[in-house]
Amino acid sequence: MEALQYKIVRSRRKTLSVSVSRTGEVVVRAPLAARDSEVQAFVLRHVRWIEARRARLAANKLDLSDGAVVTLLGVPYTIAEGPPRIRSGVITLPREGREAALTALLRPFAKSAVTALVNEYAARYGFTYRSIRITSARGRWGSCNARGALAFSFRTAFLSEEQLRYVVVHELCHTKRLDHSALFWREVGAILPNYIKVRRSLRAASVVMDRL
Numbered sequence: 001m002e003a004l005q006y007k008i009v010r011s012r013r014k015t016l017s018v019s020v021s022r023t024g025e026v027v028v029r030a031p032l033a034a035r036d037s038e039v040q041a042f043v044l045r046h047v048r049w050i051e052a053r054r055a056r057l058a059a060n061k062l063d064l065s066d067g068a069v070v071t072l073l074g075v076p077y078t079i080a081e082g083p084p085r086i087r088s089g090v091i092t093l094p095r096e097g098r099e100a101a102l103t104a105l106l107r108p109f110a111k112s113a114v115t116a117l118v119n120e121y122a123a124r125y126g127f128t129y130r131s132i133r134i135t136s137a138r139g140r141w142g143s144c145n146a147r148g149a150l151a152f153s154f155r156t157a158f159l160s161e162e163q164l165r166y167v168v169v170h171e172l173c174h175t176k177r178l179d180h181s182a183l184f185w186r187e188v189g190a191i192l193p194n195y196i197k198v199r200r201s202l203r204a205a206s207v208v209m210d211r212l
Contacts, residue, residue: 004050006043010034016042020053022210062211064098072106073113074160103154103212107134110157117168118150125191127172138209141167141202144174158208166198 006018006026016039017029030039043050062070068079070091082092084101086109093101111134118132130148137143137153144150150171156164169191177184188195 004043004047008036008039018043018046018050020050020057022057024054024057026050056207057210060207060210062099062102064093064102070102072109072157073164099212106154106157106212110134110152110154113164114152114156114168117165118172121169121172121191125172127175129172129175142171144171144178146178148175150175153209155209155212158211159202159205162198163202163205166192166195166202169195 004026006028009027009029010032011029013029013031015031016034019027019029021027026043028039028043030042064070064079066080069076070079071077072086075089077086077089077091079098080090080092081095084094084105085092086105091102091105111132114134115132118129121127122129128148129144129150131150133149133151134154135151137151138155140153141156141159142150142152152167152171156167159167169188173184173187173191176187185195192198
């Protein structure tokens with residue numbers, strides 16, 4: 001078997017950790033005093049996880065070739081060559097730099113979808129918020145700070161409409177309660193009675209965070 005290649009990043013930390021980037025690069029973060037043999041042993045103990053992570057990334061890599069289909073908010077779009085644009089059933093992208101072009105398209109796409117839902121639920125249930133921002137976050141679908149500023153990852157565009165509604169309602173409920181107490185979940189449940197089912201589906205949907 002080919003030796004596993006990895007990059008070591010040393011810092012003033014106390015423990016070892018390993019991560020795999022979207023390109024498949026393995027990065028080990030290590031304390032300054034960690035011996036190379038110690039790092040190697042750590043990597044060997046995590047080989048199965050590394051291989052599984054790489055396989056997951058490969059399986060979920062977004063196909064942006066002509067004729068491929070990308071689903072946004074539950075609607076399928078066919079990829080074709082052309083100036084960057086999302087229109088009825090078609091996403092046109094330039095021949096080169098397609099990932100960057102799609103990312104640029106998804107920001108306003110997500111902003112439009114999120115804003116419509118935020119305003120719908122805010123008007124219906126009396127929520128108030130400060131602003132809406134689209135981010136590149138991978139670790140979370142959305143967030144809300146103490147000032148009522150809402151932020152959503154552009155990757156929410158890959159969710160179903162039902163899932164996006166849950167994310168929006170979740171963050172709007174945080175404008176009233178910045179915790180995950182029983183009262184918070186009661187607020188969510190009063191708006192979305194099936195939120196537990198949708199919340200579970202979001203865990204499985206987290207793979208889309210690695211697509212782009």
